[in-house]
Amino acid sequence: MKEAKFYENKGEYVFCVLCPHNCKIKNGSTGICKVRKNINGVLYSLNYEKITSVALDPIEKKPLFHFYPGTKIFSIGSFGCNFRCDYCQNYEIVYGENLAIDLSIEKIIQLEEESDSIGMAYTYNEPTIFYEMVEELAKEMKNRGKKNVLVTNGFINKEPLLNILPLIDAMNIDLKAMTDDFYKKICKGQLDPVLETIKLAASKTHVEVTTLLIDEYNTSEDEIEKLSYFLSNIDKNIVLHFSRYFPKHKMTKSATNLNTLIRAKEIAQRHLNYVYIGNVFGFDNSTYCPNCHEKLIDRNFKLEIVGIEKNRCIHCGLEIPVIY
Ligand code: SF4
Numbered sequence: 038m039k040e041a042k043f044y045e046n047k048g049e050y051v052f053c054v055l056c057p058h059n060c061k062i063k064n065g066s067t068g069i070c071k072v073r074k075n076i077n078g079v080l081y082s083l084n085y086e087k088i089t090s091v092a093l094d095p096i097e098k099k100p101l102f103h104f105y106p107g108t109k110i111f112s113i114g115s116f117g118c119n120f121r122c123d124y125c126q127n128y129e130i131v132y133g134e135n136l137a138i139d140l141s142i143e144k145i146i147q148l149e150e151e152s153d154s155i156g157m158a159y160t161y162n163e164p165t166i167f168y169e170m171v172e173e174l175a176k177e178m179k180n181r182g183k184k185n186v187l188v189t190n191g192f193i194n195k196e197p198l199l200n201i202l203p204l205i206d207a208m209n210i211d212l213k214a215m216t217d218d219f220y221k222k223i224c225k226g227q228l229d230p231v232l233e234t235i236k237l238a239a240s241k242t243h244v245e246v247t248t249l250l251i252d253e254y255n256t257s258e259d260e261i262e263k264l265s266y267f268l269s270n271i272d273k274n275i276v277l278h279f280s281r282y283f284p285k286h287k288m289t290k291s292a293t294n295l296n297t298l299i300r301a302k303e304i305a306q307r308h309l310n311y312v313y314i315g316n317v318f319g320f321d322n323s324t325y326c327p328n329c330h331e332k333l334i335d336r337n338f339k340l341e342i343v344g345i346e347k348n349r350c351i352h353c354g355l356e357i358p359v360i361y
Contacts, residue, residue, distance in 0.1 A: 039085035039169050041073050043197050051075045055168060056119045056192050057230040069225075070166045072117035082169045084115040087137040088145070089130050090161045093152045097340070099160065099188050100278050100315055102324065103359045104207045104243050107340040110186060111154040113145060114161025115170070120190055121225040122213070124251065124288035131162045142170070146177050156184030156206070165193045168201070175204035191234035192226055198234060207243040207360075209278075210235050214248075214255035215263045223254065236271055243360060245276040247315070250293050250301055258304060265305035265312075273310050274358045281316035329353035 043055040053060045053068050060068030062075040072084045094112045096105055118131045125131055140148075149157055157178050159171045164187055175185040184206040191210040212235065213220060217228040238244050246268060250256050268275045279301050281293045298314045305312045310327035314320050324334035326344065331352040333344035344351050345359060 038081045038083055041080040041082045042169060042172075043194070044073075044080040046078045046080075049078075051078060051080045053080055054194055055197050056165065057194055057227060058119060058192075059194075068119075070117050070119040070163075072115075072166055082167065084117050084134075084137070084167045085170050086139060086141055087115050087134075087167075088113055088140040089116050089133045089136045089138075090114040091140075091148065093154060094158065096155070096186075097336070099158055099186060099209050100247060100280075100313070101186065101207055101209055101243075101245050101276075102278070102313055102322070102334075102336075103245065103276050103311065104186075105155055105184070105361055106334055106342065106359065108155045109153055110156060110158045110184070111149040111152045112158040112160050113174075114159075114164075115167045116162055117166050118163040118190075119166050119192055119226070120163065123223050123286060124249070124282060124284075125286045126249070126283070127161055128286040142173050142177070145174060146181075149178070149183070150181075154183075156186065158186040158188060160186070160188035163190055163192075165189055165197070168197060172201060172204070175201070179204055189234075190224075190226070191231040191238075193230075193234060195233070195237065198237060202238065202241045205238075205242050207245070208238050209245050209247055210238065212246050212248050212264060212268075215260050215267070216255070219255055232267065235268070239271050239275060245278065247278040247280055249280045249282050250297055251282045251288075251290065252293055252297055254290075256293075256297050256301065258300075261301045261304045262307075265308040269308035273308065275309065276311045276313070277305055277309050278313050278315045279305070281314070283316070324357075324359070326350040326353060326355055326357070328355040333357060334359070 045052045058069045067074045116134045187208045220226045220228045283292045322336045335341045
């Protein structure tokens, strides 16, 4: 447990301003995320140094396809979330307070140092609600010349986001849908703050976006157009991952039709240069040059950079936004 950042104390209540829920929390209670608690007027982070998951993952699993392709990243998660997605694909972890073990900041750093990793990814559950732990670890990683990756739902207020961004080398941000209705009904969140996070983060660090497609919920042609057009207005080179949904947690609807994913990719490619499909075995997710269509990164067998030199396509010379 550690005193939280980003709150105000007003009488018997504290007001947490970490995320746009802006919870008003009375003494002895927690906010919507259930991991920030008012104890006698002081707000505490309950998941500080509490870890549910540790793994050395391929960077592509975050997913990040244009950030040190082919490398591995030490990944940690805690518990809790400020959303309540009906289809949460990680609900065992998100609600897994009982699974958590105590791991000090020093021990986590030591484990990362012993691994063959480019740095640390804060992932599995929503990392912005274990903000204090992310900030401390990220500072240590930076001091050691390592990378920090945030895999997030993007539901964070502007001030804490601006505070953490200088430490973050890459983000994968979920854009769950393009309707506030979906965010409110299915996730108990809001759309606009997420759009603001994507815009702000993309101006400061490397950002890739993931949309989990669920047939009939967020897959209309109009919605896919809107989503990819929004991203292209920030930068046509923002990488978009369409991920296949599988029934989990409270949602029993069958897995996303493969044709839906393929169609979504075709629509998004009208606006964006790099669109990939995830959670589908055997799909070609190689990177191709958006100008001459030659292969740049082969992801079919062993990952290999085959068509990029000094950040340019070796065939046509187009600048390719891949950090490696
Ligand atoms: S971080 Fe948690 S307590 Fe703070 S505003 Fe968001 S949901 Fe509420």
